[in-house]
Amino acid sequence: MKATITVLPGDGIGPEVMAQAVRVLEHVAGKYGHEFTFQEALMGGIAIDKTGNPLPPETLRVAEQSDAILLGAVGGPKWSDPTAAVRPEQGLLGLRKHFELFANLRPVKTYPALAGFTPLRPELLEGVDMLIVRELTGGIYFGPSQEQGDGDTAYDTEIYTVPEVQRVAHVAFRAAQGRRNKLTSVDKANVMASMRLWRRTVIGVHEDYSDVELDHILVDACTMYLMTRPASFDVILASNIFGDILSDEASVLAGSLGMLPSASLGSGKFGLYEPVHGSAPDIAGQGKANPTGMILSAALLLRYSLGLEDEARAVETAVEQTLEAGARTADIASGSGSYISTDEFAQTVIEKI
Ligand code: NAD
Numbered sequence: 001m002k003a004t005i006t007v008l009p010g011d012g013i014g015p016e017v018m019a020q021a022v023r024v025l026e027h028v029a030g031k032y033g034h035e036f037t038f039q040e041a042l043m044g045g046i047a048i049d050k051t052g053n054p055l056p057p058e059t060l061r062v063a064e065q066s067d068a069i070l071l072g073a074v075g076g077p078k079w080s081d082p083t084a085a086v087r088p089e090q091g092l093l094g095l096r097k098h099f100e101l102f103a104n105l106r107p108v109k110t111y112p113a114l115a116g117f118t119p120l121r122p123e124l125l126e127g128v129d130m131l132i133v134r135e136l137t138g139g140i141y142f143g144p145s146q147e148q149g150d151g152d153t154a155y156d157t158e159i160y161t162v163p164e165v166q167r168v169a170h171v172a173f174r175a176a177q178g179r180r181n182k183l184t185s186v187d188k189a190n191v192m193a194s195m196r197l198w199r200r201t202v203i204g205v206h207e208d209y210s211d212v213e214l215d216h217i218l219v220d221a222c223t224m225y226l227m228t229r230p231a232s233f234d235v236i237l238a239s240n241i242f243g244d245i246l247s248d249e250a251s252v253l254a255g256s257l258g259m260l261p262s263a264s265l266g267s268g269k270f271g272l273y274e275p276v277h278g279s280a281p282d283i284a285g286q287g288k289a290n291p292t293g294m295i296l297s298a299a300l301l302l303r304y305s306l307g308l309e310d311e312a313r314a315v316e317t318a319v320e321q322t323l324e325a326g327a328r329t330a331d332i333a334s335g336s337g338s339y340i341s342t343d344e345f346a347q348t349v350i351e352k353i
Helices: 014-032 045-051 057-064 088-098 112-117 162-177 193-206 219-228 240-254 292-305 309-324 342-352
Strands: 002-010 035-040 068-073 103-109 129-135 145-147 154-156 182-187 213-218 235-238 261-265 271-275
Touching: 002 014, 002 045, 002 057, 014 035, 014 068, 014 292, 014 309, 014 342, 045 088, 057 088, 068 088, 068 292, 103 162, 103 240, 103 292, 112 309, 129 162, 129 240, 162 182, 162 193, 162 235, 182 193, 182 219, 182 240, 193 213, 213 219, 219 235, 219 240, 235 240, 261 292, 271 292, 292 309, 292 342, 309 342
Parallel strands: 002 035, 002 068, 068 271, 129 235, 182 213, 182 235
Antiparallel strands: 103 129, 103 261, 145 154, 261 271
8 A cells, every 4th residue: 555654753752763663664564565655844843943833834734645644752841931932732732633633542551571660560460451532622621711810710611512522432432343342431420511411422322333332430430440450441431631631540551651652533544643752851862762652653553544454463563572572672671671772672673573
């Protein structure tokens, strides 16, 4: 197959991990007979430096003509003045909005080789393999909000409409069908009207997916179950704010922030794929970055935007085998253990593919 991929390396360790994901994709293309064209463009701090705009129109033009976007990370101390008129994160929000990417998918898996890096007992981590689907463009982060002039009162408003919940629920149910056919919808239906609408709507969408087992849990209970029985979850569906909090909590299960990928999808196949971590300015330029989250994001791109499931699995299996073989970047090397560079780690993944 032929595909065009927009590459936005961004800032800090973004370009370092991106180079590895592109190498992996080039290797997959060669091995499976595909033709991938990579178009690099500016986004984030580097785009501010070069054009004054974190998301230049040229970047949007390039992205519109591609099948998917791969993003490294944006931001860093150079652009972190909260009073600045332009900030790197505006580029990311702008991209999500422009392409109406309303579903954020974050798979969380534990690797037995890394069990020692999580604060949980190893037996609780056995078989943890979940996908969190977070609604990304609605809810309380986008509802009317205001800080009153007197400084004593402020409010934010959670608003959801039935179509908004339906479209993200469809994404979650379809994802469950490709996994273990189990969906847990998280809400706070006991106290919030918006969350009663959420639950009612998810129950309605379930009628189209009778092969998927659906249950509902309250968000407070979910935070507890993520730590006490994480292996019981398959797909978790949550609103914007609850998904934000739960996915960060669940990231602890993977052992390092550098391990986690994400996909942001809209109604079609187009998607934005990026690691969960930021630009890690503290280790930028030292060859210490773990490229796993970025490489696994490229695997999600193969799966969701290009429909190449075998190729996606080949990359994921190669990452597992790389870890099992003992390859470690600095963040996942034990105290006195030796570690290899970002490039060497990716090279091992490529050899395993
Ligand atoms: P961060 O994720 O960049 O780093 C947190 C810690 O994790 C650091 O110690 C870092 O060294 C480590 N780390 C992160 N990724 C790693 C990797 N791949 N391999 C090894 N170690 C890794 O978060 P932060 O320090 O809070 O933020 C730094 C900058 O990144 C800020 O400007 C922030 O706004 C930005 N940020 C961007 C995104 C994004 O682009 N989507 C997300 C989060 C933060």
